[in-house]
Amino acid sequence: MSDTAHPLLPSTTPLLRRAGDAVQVGGVDAGDGLVVRPAAAEVTTLLRGLDGRRPQRSVLADAVTAGFDAAAVAGLLDGLRSTGLLVDLDPADLLASDAGPAAVARTAAELPAARGTSPGAARWAARRRATVVVEGATRVGVPLAAVLAASGVGRVSVRDRGVVGAGDAVVGGLSAEDEGRPRALAAADAVRRASPLADVRPLPDGVLPDLVVLARPWAAADPVVTVWQSAGAAHLVATVRGETGVVGPLVVPGRTSCLGCADLHRRDADPSWPALAAQLTATDAPPGGSTLTCLLTAVTAAQQALAYLDGSGAPATLEATVELRWPELVPARRRWPAHAECGCLDAPA
Ligand SMILES: [Zn+2]
Structure with a gap:
């Protein structure tokens, strides 16, 4: 994980409540999911906040402010990363999007498939150019x-x-x-x-x-x-x-x-x-x-x-x-x- 990676959990990833105060992230079709427990509503808010706009260090700092343990959150992000659910965006990719809410909505649908397999590979930016x-x-x-x-x-x-x-x-x-x-x-x-x-x-x-x-x-x-x-x-x-x-x-x-x-x-x-x-x-x-x-x-x-x-x-x-x-x-x-x-x-x- 590079220092500049901006973690994105695509908004299409299901967050499903399971028994025992657990939340299942993804895993409903082919591909791995991850069960997070205990998963209070705050965890769901944290996951939905992974919109690719903040670098990981800001995500962790904000999580600590909200009362989370930094190491636990970092472990959760790594777990999501290992299942392929989490996408690390390159800052260059974020800058390469058109302005305006409609363009942002279209980009959000396309970006996850344009991500690189290696950190720092700004594929979306390459497409835009x-x-x-x-x-x-x-x-x-x-x-x-x-x-x-x-x-x-x-x-x-x-x-x-x-x-x-x-x-x-x-x-x-x-x-x-x-x-x-x-x-x-x-x-x-x-x-x-x-x-x-x-x-x-x-x-x-x-x-x-x-x-x-x-x-x-x-x-x-x-x-x-x-x-x-x-x-x-x-x-x-x-x-x-x-x-x-x-x-x-x-x-x-x-x-x-x-x-x-x-x-x-x-x-x-x-x-x-x-x-x-x-x-x-x-x-x-x-x-x-x-x-x-x-x-x-x-x-x-x-x-x-x-x-x-x-x-x-x-x-x-x-x-x-x-x-x-x-x-x-x-x-x-x-x-x-x-x-x-x-x-x-x-x-x-
Ligand atoms: Zn020839």
Whole structure:
């Protein structure tokens, strides 16, 4: 426990009265709970006061003022910590929240999942600073952008030059009322519906986002990918082809295999692949994918994006795709290692 840790017991953690003046903290679903006894009403007040706004030393000092034994309270906090019920917030995370009661309420719901596994890891602050560009206001791209903004990513910009069609409407994304509007503007509105204070402005020329999401099918053949690859911007594929959701590869240029590598592997398997790929990308793909497949793909991709942006997990899509195939939609991983002919990893990173 670091000296600056601000203990938070999420307000959703149940505090349940048990016989013998005991209180059960959590432990009603998977995961450990803790039974505290004796548990007078003061203990419940103490636990509910763990709102992440005070460092532990202030919590202990306030507890002593209220008549508690400091060592007993410290032991209680450690017990809650060992069960995973208590979250230690980093002060940088607390400063990185938007102002106002509505923003605070939204942050309170998101923060526990954004916590780091090690003290001092300010993951929420990292999310708030992050910028993401989504290429393609598709049935995957727009709900994905909305999920990222709602999860705390500070700036999410959706790029698309087309006009919304009736088939673009999807839960959490573009709506039926958007038909006929410029897709980029309608997508920005969808992001703001999910996160009213999100910054949805396009990035200035020459400024690289922290991550680009490629939401159009067959991104490897898209000229825009070459631009991001040579600029050194990390990019993640998130799309639905037919009824198969495809998340990945997540490409960190110069450090992991690129989309060109995967394309060369496809060519090795079928020499006709370049001619086939040219046909697949000759025209804009119509909106497609069931709501279920699109949303599951968007959420899977959002988890990968957050894992990359704030280090909250090891992305499973580095040099690999996660595919969600209808009707089971059980994630299957497919490896795409670097291709010897590509040369994308030869240049100094
Ligand atoms: Zn490559």
